[in-house]
Amino acid sequence: MFHEGKGDAGVEEGAVTARRMKRSERVSDQLVGRKILLVEDSKTYATALAARLLSNYGIEVDCCSSMEELRIALSAAGAEDYGLAVADLNQPGGPHGEALDLLISNRIPPVVFTGSFNDDVRQSVLAKPVPDFVLKDGPEALDNVVSSVVRLLSNRQMRVLVVDDVTSTRELLAVHLRKQLFNVTKASSGETAITELASRPDIDMVVVDYEMPGMNGVEFVRAVRRNTDFDRLRIIGVSSAERSDLMTEYLKAGANDYIRRPFNEEEFRWRVAQNVGTLLHIRQLREKAARDYLTGLYNRRHFFEEGPRLVAAGHNSEDRKPMSMAVMDIDNFKLLNDTYGHEIGDEVLKEISARLSRVCGDRHLLARLGGEEFGLLICGLDPAGARDYCEEIRHAVASEPVHTVDEELNVTISIGVAEVAERETFDNYLNAADQFLYMAKHAGRNRVMAENEINAHRDVA
16 A cells, blocks of 8 residues: 655665665675775775775775784784785885785785795795785786685685595695685595585585596586586586596586696686686576566566475475465555556665565565565465564565655555465465465455464364
8 A cells, every 4th residue: 555645755765775786786795894904005006905895895904004003903803804815025014925924824814916926936925825816017906906805705605525535635625725715525435425415505616536436527427417406516527547538528527627637726726716707607697687677686587496496495304494485565556656657666666675675685585576566485484473574574664655756655565475384386385375465455455464364263263
């Protein structure tokens, strides 16, 4: 339901929301709020780097221009406050890389950003737990160090599975990957690795050796690629075998890359980085394809692809958690469009979507199904809890007017909620919730109608 109100308070808030939505298209939410330490005596580099990381990626930067300032910063804040450091090798009070050693001793991985670099220095730096080095050798230097910081902080969100039956080789691969700030899981056989993949959906990449008893690396890749649940993994094959055709075998089986051992550490780093970059790019494209262009919520297609998967996973889990389906609809939306026009209608849709998103977060699957209708798969709440949760959503929409450019409108929604209990088609759950939505509309709108309360009334009667 909507009513015309007075005043234009909140227009600025709406503009802020729009800016945030626009910014979210270019900022990784996983990096916003992260903090790094910059040890750099060049004010030009320090100012430019700090500004770019904050404005483009939401990464905060604490700057130190000398060893004394670095020691003060480390004593004032814990090492856990910093996800990474960027440091020049030569600082006032530390002309021979002392800043690097101090950061490493405080367990803050440093990216070396320097203009003083030769083969001896290079070998010395690579021998330490330094994830990257960038030269101040031209106009692209700043771009390169920004790219390095973003890549390495993103790596912290990713998990790599190392598969090798030889303990020493497995550990060496893990060391190289941890140096790049990846989370690492290890498996000693192809069979164990497949079990690990099934139990750890957060694994993004697999590095697998060829020479293993039982299932070799190529056979492992084939087995993984036959399972559609693993279709978004990147797989890198490795081997020390003297076989010219092994790369072809890996690639034909479905691997994304191949590295022959013994490998150069920098080659390994950049092979992995290229694969991670491709993986993130594909995910960004999929994420854009899954979003509704107007509201930024997930779209109907994604809801009908992801929803059944979540329901099936919940039904198949040993620790089965309750689920409910909700269908929400903006009351009298056609009248609103006819009265104020479609531009105002679009503003209302965007604001209501923003409110729904703030309440629902990432815990539940929320999507715009079309027009003024929204679907919500509620995970982990029993029927009574799901009903109360939807009441919270209804209140969040109705409690504050929607401020548009020309009007202030009181908007309400109606919600129907059905339990996802027996094994049925996903459409059946949605249709059940839609029936309760119809009942909520018929009962006067601006209300929640849930299956469990209908059943309770029947039991009383």
